[in-house]
Amino acid sequence: MRPTxxxxxxxxxxxxxxKFVVLCLDASVVMHENFSNLLxxxxxxxxxxxxxGIAHGAAAEMERIAGDRGLTLSDLTGSGITDAATLEVASEASNHISQTILEGLASVDLKGAITNAVEAHPVGILKGVDHQFSGKIERVDAGFIQSLLQNNIIPVVPCVIGNGxxxxxxxxxxQAAFSLATNLNAVKIIYLTEHPGLVLDGELVKQIASSDVEQLLKDPVASISPAMHSKLRFAWRACRAGISRVHxxxxxxxxxxxxxxxxxxxxGTLIYSNxxxxxxxxxxxxxxxxxxxxxxxxxxxxLIARTRxxxxxxxxxxxxxISNGQIVGCVAFHIEPGSAIGELAYLFVHPDHENQGIGKKLVKFVEEKARQSGLEALVALSTQTFSYFVQKAGFEEGTPDDLPPSxxxxxxxxxRKSKILIKRLNR
Ligand SMILES: CC(C)(COP(=O)(O)OP(=O)(O)OC[C@H]1O[C@@H](n2cnc3c(N)ncnc32)[C@H](O)[C@@H]1OP(=O)(O)O)[C@@H](O)C(=O)NCCC(=O)NCCS
Incomplete structure (x- = not known):
């Protein structure tokens, strides 16, 4: 890394x-050789x-144990039915993962504690099917977790927990990560998996609004694995609950x-609240x-150079x-005193955020301001982007006569011989 x-x-x-950040570690991540770097x-x-704060899963470790012993499990993810034999394997796997995390934290001089600050109750009978030992979170003792954090202790929430x-x-x-985050006002949840993020049609989705996630969850033909579905569901719920960023x-x-x-x-994939x-x-x-x-x-x-x-x-x-707390685009809206024509200028979208509709939103924003100011028209000057204004933003080519005199x-x-683009607002 360069010092700069x-x-x-x-x-x-x-x-x-x-600020509080919740990390949710899949067991496959804890068991991976990269875990030492993660620590x-x-x-x-x-x-x-x-x-x-850390919540963790156990699926990959459960699979390993079941494979070694020739067992068939009723569910791996905690979202289906957990029978007694599966609970036993889940318990052993969860203990092992929790211990691995604690030892790992100690190896980088961090203190951690497996907490019983989270209580569960049975999922119960859904559509006539008894989910046996599958639980959902009933309560998070936020005060207890706070006291751990204040003492520089990282709380570790396992995936097999009691009902008191x-x-x-x-x-x-x-869900554990979601509950921890919402009860302790986390700024973000980061789900760490063995996949690069949400992949749709072979492409990694870098950012997605929570409203689009909602649509995706309802889409019967969307090809999403059950494990990713679960993360998306809790990411969407977290955004609704006021956590603006889930990764x-x-x-x-x-x-x-x-x-x-x-x-x-x-x-990876950022899910952001709208x-x-x-x-x-x-x-x-x-x-x-x-x-x-x-x-x-x-x-x-x-763009024409502008000084500070x-x-x-x-x-x-x-x-x-602003996206994800970052400035990713800008636009200027100038009105010459006494003129009925405003100028849209200095429109710029950071290359990493191009083609996400940000340019159009900035143009629309200025257009709205111009309308509110009672202007007759909006002009823009461009040497290289005139086709964008015409094809994407509804401007037409104008002449120097369209500009206010000054x-x-x-x-x-x-x-500069820029092209003059004009959008009449009274149409
Ligand atoms: C032009 C600019 C603002 C577009 O921003 P953006 O957020 O990427 O654009 P949007 O997401 O709103 O629109 C993307 C669409 O515009 C098209 N587009 C981008 N630049 C274009 C251009 N120069 N001419 C025609 N179409 C263009 C894209 O192909 C895409 O088309 P699609 O919707 O059919 O897929 C951005 O590329 C930029 O900052 N360019 C450099 C600065 C500049 O030239 N500013 C204008 C001077 S005032």
Whole structure:
């Protein structure tokens, strides 16, 4: 790592300092050779004062035990029916995974504790079928978990837990992570699996809104494995419960956890709550980020260079598209005093976020503002993107006569010979 890369990482530190993040580890991740790297990454998170809680599954370990002993299990994931024999295997597997996690945490000088702060009750009889020893979470003792966190102890929630009356139930670890996160106001849940994230039609989905996840869960032809279905279901519920970001990443690949947290583009699948994307006015603390983001666009001559002074002088004109807490796009809306024509300018979307409709949303946003201001038309000047304005944003090609007089003068003085695009708003 180059020392200068630290700057990029450090911008995330204030955002996550003292915040609670839930990691949900599939057993296959805990049993994988990369687990030792993952533990170091958890130690890095703790060293930056990010509070961490862990929930874990047992499926891969249950499969191993059942294979060794020639047993047939009634369910692996905690979502189906758990018979007595399966509960026994689940219990043994869960203990083994919990212990492996505790030993691993100790190996990187972190303290952890398996907690009984979570209580379950039986799933019961669903559509006439008794789910026997499958449980769902009834209660999370948030105060207990808080006291562990305050004492720098990472709580570890297993996937076989009791009901307070010495009866054990197999629970779904995705639900355990969800319950832990919602009861302790976590900022995010990260599901660590042995897959890169959500893959649809052979393509990794990098970001998906919770409303789209809802549709996907209802889609009978969507090809999603039961394990991924469960993660998506709890991710969607977490977003609804106010946790704005849930990640599904590959826990068996070195570096993915830190990459997901400390880089703008992430590496797995991000499920975000719908109000998590927004357009807001720029503030003076954003100017540096705007200039950094648009640097390549200026160098490619797609945008006219603007100085810090130019932006600060008209700060109210600048609007930013925020996704996942990051500035990923910008647009400026200028009105010459007394003019009935506004100008949309400095439209830019970060290349990592192109083709997600962000450009159109920024154009629409400005259009709406122009309408609200009672303007007759909106113009945009472009040397390379005129076809976007025409084909995607409903503009048509105009002439210098369409520009307000003072703008026309600057247009001719600049010598850029940009195309003039105009959208009349009274149609
Ligand atoms: C042009 C720009 C703002 C588009 O942003 P975006 O968020 O990627 O665009 P959207 O997601 O809203 O739209 C994507 C669609 O526009 C198309 N598109 C992108 N650039 C285009 C162009 N120059 N001409 C025609 N179509 C274009 C895409 O192919 C895609 O088509 P589809 O919907 O049929 O798949 C972005 O590419 C950018 O920042 N470009 C550099 C800066 C620039 O030129 N700014 C304009 C000067 S004011």
């Amino acid at each position: 890369e630290l700057r990029g990482v450090l911008q995330y530190v204030p955002r996550f300092r003292d 170091v990454d958890i130690a890095v998170m703790r060293s930056l004062n990010i509070q961490v 009356q010495r009866i054990l139930f197999r629970i779904n670890s995705d 599904i990443i590959n826990g068996t690949r070195d570096g993915d956890l830190l990459h997901e947290i400390f880089s703008p583009e992430g590496i 109000d998590f994307q927004q357009i807001r006015q720029a503030t003076d603390t954003d100017v540096r980020s705007i200039l950094a983001m648009t640097k390549d666009g200026v160098e490619a001559d797609e 002074h130019d932006i600060e002088g008209n700060l109210n004109d600048y609007h930013l598209f 703008r026309r003068k600057r247009y001719f003085n600049s010598g």
